[in-house]
Amino acid sequence: MAEADRLLRDIFGFDAFRPGQQEIVEAVAEGRNTLAIMPTGGGKSLCFQLPALMRHGVTVVISPLIALMRDQVRALREAGVEAGALTSGNTEEETEAVWSALEAGSLKLLYLAPERLASGGAMQMLRRINVSLIAVDEAHCVSQWGHDFRPDYLRIGELREMLDVPVAAFTATADEETRAEIVRRLFADTPPQTFLGGFDRPNIHLAFAAKNSPRKQIVSFATARKGQSGIVYCGTRARTESIAAGLRDAGMSAIHYHGGMQPDDRREAELQFQQEDGLIVVATVAFGMGVDKPDIRWVAHSDLPKSIEAYYQEIGRAGRDGAPAETLTLFGPDDIRLRRSQIDEGLAPPERRAADHGRLNALLGLAEALECRRVKLLGYFGETAVPCGNCDLCDRPPETFDATEPVRKALSAMLRTGEWFGAGHLVDILTGTETDKVRERGHDKLPTFGVGTEFKKGEWQAIFRQMMGHDLVRPNGERHGALFMTEAARPILRGEETIRLRRDSLVAAKDRRPATK
Numbered sequence: 001m002a003e004a005d006r007l008l009r010d011i012f013g014f015d016a017f018r019p020g021q022q023e024i025v026e027a028v029a030e031g032r033n034t035l036a037i038m039p040t041g042g043g044k045s046l047c048f049q050l051p052a053l054m055r056h057g058v059t060v061v062i063s064p065l066i067a068l069m070r071d072q073v074r075a076l077r078e079a080g081v082e083a084g085a086l087t088s089g090n091t092e093e094e095t096e097a098v099w100s101a102l103e104a105g106s107l108k109l110l111y112l113a114p115e116r117l118a119s120g121g122a123m124q125m126l127r128r129i130n131v132s133l134i135a136v137d138e139a140h141c142v143s144q145w146g147h148d149f150r151p152d153y154l155r156i157g158e159l160r161e162m163l164d165v166p167v168a169a170f171t172a173t174a175d176e177e178t179r180a181e182i183v184r185r186l187f188a189d190t191p192p193q194t195f196l197g198g199f200d201r202p203n204i205h206l207a208f209a210a211k212n213s214p215r216k217q218i219v220s221f222a223t224a225r226k227g228q229s230g231i232v233y234c235g236t237r238a239r240t241e242s243i244a245a246g247l248r249d250a251g252m253s254a255i256h257y258h259g260g261m262q263p264d265d266r267r268e269a270e271l272q273f274q275q276e277d278g279l280i281v282v283a284t285v286a287f288g289m290g291v292d293k294p295d296i297r298w299v300a301h302s303d304l305p306k307s308i309e310a311y312y313q314e315i316g317r318a319g320r321d322g323a324p325a326e327t328l329t330l331f332g333p334d335d336i337r338l339r340r341s342q343i344d345e346g347l348a349p350p351e352r353r354a355a356d357h358g359r360l361n362a363l364l365g366l367a368e369a370l371e372c373r374r375v376k377l378l379g380y381f382g383e384t385a386v387p388c389g390n391c392d393l394c395d396r397p398p399e400t401f402d403a404t405e406p407v408r409k410a411l412s413a414m415l416r417t418g419e420w421f422g423a424g425h426l427v428d429i430l431t432g433t434e435t436d437k438v439r440e441r442g443h444d445k446l447p448t449f450g451v452g453t454e455f456k457k458g459e460w461q462a463i464f465r466q467m468m469g470h471d472l473v474r475p476n477g478e479r480h481g482a483l484f485m486t487e488a489a490r491p492i493l494r495g496e497e498t499i500r501l502r503r504d505s506l507v508a509a510k511d512r513r514p515a516t517k
């Protein structure tokens, strides 16, 4: 649904749906009765807020949590959506503003505290306005046997009958009895379409690797899977073409795909991928929406995706048939720099930028994980899991080492040079390398000069990359990517916290700067 994708991006500022969201949004937008069980933090609110914008009239949201309602209304209004709340916490002016927006027919979302349903005035008002959907948050509050029972929730059934509009109910409580009771009370025994978590795709093998020569790494990954259908996602259009050529040179059948191609050529490529066995498409994220091929056996990323949501959506195109599928995601310091600067240089307001940095950190945390990736990935979506046995870290638990001292040395080299330099120069200082730049700046006189000879240059690069991954240091967009220390690094510098890093990526690191192209 192009409309839903556009709203997701433009209004909510997200680049991909979380697992489950898209299906729920589609069902709710189409006006079907739905019951969605999603873990706390899984992203329920989007599942009624977005459809509300796709439907005519007003979506009435019933929620027991006043503070949460007010937060959501504020966030929606900041994003330019007409939303309002009628709760006991309102000032008179707020209530007045909501009423007039309702009269004017401009309101899209009306948040309502359940006790309002007990007042005749509110019911009258709801009858008069054009309500198109009732969204019920924390739907388990309708259950008399639960801890959160709200007697006023029992009136939602009446409201639905009176208005004769679809109901979309949401809860994190998954037990069967509660679910049955929600169905009975809210949907009068006609079972709604039910969405019940379980977002895991256990047949997909998860793996990340440090990027050193992406074209070679992707070609070798694909060669080991010759004859299987696969997708390679790239960060730039140019790279799709160069990697596709590399794959063809290695004897595989591969085509490229990106948004700069003519619509006809794109459709042709999609069709070819759909029909041909063993074809590889090397694409930007523009590829995939319309593709419905169940036997894609692998997905590789030559560049770090935008977020965990985007990552999960993209790898999720593999193995739809349930048979084993494999993934490989490459990432390097240049990816991190690029993503950070895209966020910093974007037009988003400061809070959204901070949230975007946070989301990028979550993805980097997944990339630099020390234990089962699936546990980490599902944890991000609010689900708990046990070590999966189907990821690179379960296959081969990485060896870690106490990196507190080297990290402190690196931070100190950074601070002593005023946070004006990138990793390359800092590594020269740490390893005591007398380059022209080092001598010109007098950095060979620093106390940190040559304090890090226990590691080779490539190993220091890997340490810096992992430090970026743990968000201890960030590139400064205004200083050509010079690194600066984040708050998260302070306790380590002060000796209040220790940190472990992976040893294997140090061993793998070649003694040179990672390639960028």
Ligand code: ADP
Residues within 6 Å of the ligand: 014, 015, 016, 017, 018, 021, 038, 039, 040, 041, 042, 043, 044, 045, 046, 309
């Ligand atoms: P809950 O399911 O607990 O109601 P929320 O709707 O509050 O969860 O969402 C939890 C967090 O996830 C919020 O910070 C929200 O901004 C974020 N979120 C929701 N959907 C997405 C998405 N598609 N991409 C990125 N972040 C998302």
Ligand code: ZN
Residues within 6 Å of the ligand: 372, 373, 374, 375, 387, 388, 389, 390, 391, 392, 393, 394
């Ligand atoms: Zn695992």
